[in-house]
Amino acid sequence: MKKTLCTLLFFVLLYPLLAEDGYRLWLRYEKIDNNSLLQTYRAAINSIQVTGNSAVIASARQELLTGLQGLLGKSVTQSPSPGTGNILAGTWQQNALLRTLIPADHMKATGKEGxxxxxxxxxxxxxxxxxANEDAGVLYGVxxxxxxxxxxxxxxxxSITSAPTIQLRLLNHWDNLDRTVERGYAGFSIWDWHRLPGYTDPRYTDYARANASIGINxxxxxxxxxxxxxxxxxxxxxxAALAHIFRRYGIKVYLTARFSAPVEAGGLKTADPLDPTVQAWWKEKATEIYRYVPDFGGFLVKANSEGQPGPQNxxxxxxxxxxxxxxAVAPHGGIVMWRAFVYSNEKPDDRFKQAYNEFKPLDGQFRKNVVVQVKNGPIDFQPREPFHPLFGAMPATPLMMEFQITQEYLGFATNLVYLAPLFKECLDSDTYAKGKGSTVAKVIDGSLEDHPISGIAGVANIGNDINWCGHPFAAANWYAFGRLAWNPQLPSDEIANEWIRQTFSNNATFVxxxxxxxxxxxxNTVRYMTPLGLHHIMGNSHHYGxxxxxxxxxxxxWDPIYYHRADSTGIGFDRTAAGSNALAQYSPDLRRQYENLKDCPDNYLxxxxxxxxxxxxxxxxxxWEALCTEYQAGVSAVRDMQKTWNGLKPYIDAARFEEVQQLMAVQEKEAVWWRxxxxxxxxxxxxxPFPAGVEQPDQTLEYYKSLRFPYAPGI
Incomplete structure (x- = not known):
């Protein structure tokens, strides 16, 4: 034990001398640079006592030691006897001293994970x-x-009491078994399937630590x-090898289920869900999975969408x-997350409407352990979308949010785009499903209809790049997703402030x-990409530029012209009663607001x-004038961001400063390209003509049309 602690202390003290590369994310545990505050912390913390013997408690104990030794710049001991530590952590029921110090009514609000x-x-x-009431809560508290x-x-x-309002807080990895990552912009998949299970990369533990630190379970x-x-x-x-590592941090693993697996992997002639042999195959497969992973979470399914097989076959x-x-998974306590991202080219109706049209009639027909996973907007993770009309429209069915953390439509990992405001814009939107105040957040946390199960998922932006997410600022979106999954009411600026202080510096000017x-x-990114409610005008397939x-x-x-419909008479997609009537899928209050041209906000025009x-x-x-000035304003804003960043050089390490500086130059060029x-x-x-103040392009339209990107990342 002493050898382990010495090695850990050596690492903690040595690491600050190494170049900053972003690997430690927001868990850098740098020594406090405010000397007065450091002395206050040191006086308050000399030893710890974390009670309990589980793997999760062991992780909490180790994290506390690692963090304190780095932050305080000194060794912190573990107290041998009850109550002698400056920090006492553990589960309330199993520690008599905790029950003396914390009244029972204070623990009621914490639930299982608070x-x-x-x-x-x-x-x-x-x-x-x-x-905490359970081990995971101790880890989150630490x-x-x-x-x-x-x-x-x-x-x-x-005096802090904290508990998650959403039960299932998941990352969705779009990682393939060959280690490519669909819509991934930070290298290859971190799952090294070829060397598993024999070799488990230490990165897997750091991945679990990072997720647990923001409440992802x-x-x-x-x-x-x-x-x-x-x-x-x-x-x-x-x-199972990955699950063993993640279990120590309160994280369950889930898998995507290919609906045609009984045919492709089981040798059956059909995958018909009402066929008894198919049902038996899945039940046997579920039992097999749980033998390998006893706490397996369940399945995520994409079916009858973009060519994927499904029950409609x-x-x-x-x-x-x-x-x-x-x-199949119910006897083992598992769940099914069934995605509502469905649309058909064969149907002439507005793509906006198709998921609602397919799922709304099924409300109340799903098993109790099914959650329907709905994207934040009705099209596909655009820079700005109205919230999906299914939120608030299926009161008898638990709905789970799906956000995209990876920047498929937002400039990949070359653009600095902080997504908490996008997430909040959706979560705070009022569906009016049960009158004013029926926000999307209340739909997905289950409180609006008193559902016993609730969930939120984020499509991960993680790869095997040394800094995990490609752009040094992209990790802020992983962090923000986790914090909002725990508490959707947190303000975006508060989350940004936390992330900056942990990732870069506590210097007030820098923060x-x-x-x-x-x-x-x-x-600003919306302005130089899709102002005034334009959407899905990115390059086909790769979605770059x-x-x-x-x-x-x-x-x-899949064509941009489907969405903007520009011609000599005008521009825009008419979704009013005079057009596709997609607005009829929203509550009357919202429909009236958006259908009235004079009342419709410019950003959704x-x-x-x-x-x-x-x-x-x-x-x-x-x-036309507004479109031009918005595109120009977006470019100008990127240039202003560059100037601000250049002035912050004295406050952070050279390596990350220069990387961000170069990427901002790339972003400025791409913003000009968009405009x-x-x-x-x-x-x-x-x-x-372009109005005054809008820069004249230095290339022709034919030049921009000629650009090709056959090897754009993430395809």
Missing amino acids: FVIRTVRYQQKRVIVIA FNFLRLLQTQQPISNL GTVLTNVNANARILSPEYLEKV YHRTHADGANMLAD QSTSRFMMASRE PAPWTNKAQRAD LWFHRVPWTYRLSSGKTV NACLLYFQTYSRM
Whole structure:
């Protein structure tokens, strides 16, 4: 034990001397640079006592030792006898002293995963108590306490009670078995399937630590475009090796189930969910999985979408398919997350409407252990989308949110785009399902309809790049997702402030300046990509860069012209009663707001209306003038961000400063590309000049049309 602690202390003290590469994410545990505060912390913390013998408690104990020794710059001991540590952590029921120090009613609000942190008096001394009802709560409490120290908060009079409002807080990895990552922009998959289970990369433990530190309690290891081979004994042995590591951090593993697996892997002639032999095959497969992974979480399924097989191949419904799988995992306590991302090129109706049309009639037909997973918007993770109309429309069915953390439509890992404002914009949206205040957050946390199961998922932006997410700022979106999954009410700027302080510096100038441009970054990206409600005008397939002229995709609803519908008379998609009538899928309150052209917010104008180029907005500008000035404003904002960053060089390490500086230069070029390509194209229809203040493009439209990206990452 002494040798282990010495090695750990050596590592903690040595690491700051090494170059910053982003690997430690927000868990850097650098020595406190405020000397006065450091002395206060040191006086308050000399030893710890973490009670309990489980693997999760062991992780909490080790994290507390690691964190404190790094932050305090000194060795912290483990107290041998009850109550002698400055920090006392453990489960309330199993520790008599904790039951003395923390009243029972204080523990009620914490549930299974929550915790309390209190500064109390014991034997004439001040003691910091971290108590929870279950082991996972102790681990989350330890991470919360370390966050306080990392962000240099006072700890002399702590009184914190925290519990997650959403039960299932998952990352969805779109990772393939060959280690490619669909829509991944940070290298290859971190799952080294070839060397598993014999070799388990230490990175897996650091991955689990990072997730646990922000409250994520589940991970789907494989792509929703699933491969049935993951269900084979060979791969289940590999999955079990990962599950063993993650279990120590309160994280369950889930897998994607390919609906046609009974045919492809089981030798059956059908995958019909109502066929008894198919049902028996899945039940046997579920039992087999649980032999390898006793706490297996369940399945995530993409079916009858973008060519994936599903129950509709056999003239069955989504409920038939989901219930068949749900019955297979139910005896083991598993769940099924059935994705609602469905649309068909054969159906002439607005793609916006198709998921609602398919799933709304199925409300109440799913098993109790089925959650329908719905993307935040009705199209596909656009820079800005209205919330999906299914939220609030299926009161008898638990709905689970699906956000995209990876930046498929937001410039990949070359653009700095802080996504918490996007997540919050959706979560705070009012569905009016049960009157005013029926927010999307209340739908997915189960409180609106009192559902016993609730969930939220984020499509991961993680790869094997040394800094995990590609761009040094991209990890902020992983962090923000986890924090909002725990508490959807947290403000975006508070989350940004936490992340900056832990990842870079507590210097006030640096924190304030960086937080300011992070908070503005998503809106600025919308401005130079898809202003005024434009959407899905990215390059076909790879989704890299602008291509509003594309009209030769395999299916109409993959083409940008399907969405912007620009011609000489105007631009925009009419989703009012006079058009596709997609607005009818929202509550009457929202429908009235968006259907009235005068009341519709400018940022959703072209989502819901088709307007002439000369239509005047409330600003007095025509649509053409507003479009031009918005694109220019987005470019200018990126340049302002560059200037701000250049002024922050004295406050952080050279390696990360230079990397971000170079990537901001790339982002500025891409913003100019977006502005020039889109305005030149739309100008062929508006036939109007650029207004004053909008820079003239330095290339022709034909030049931009000629650009090709056959090896863009993430395809």
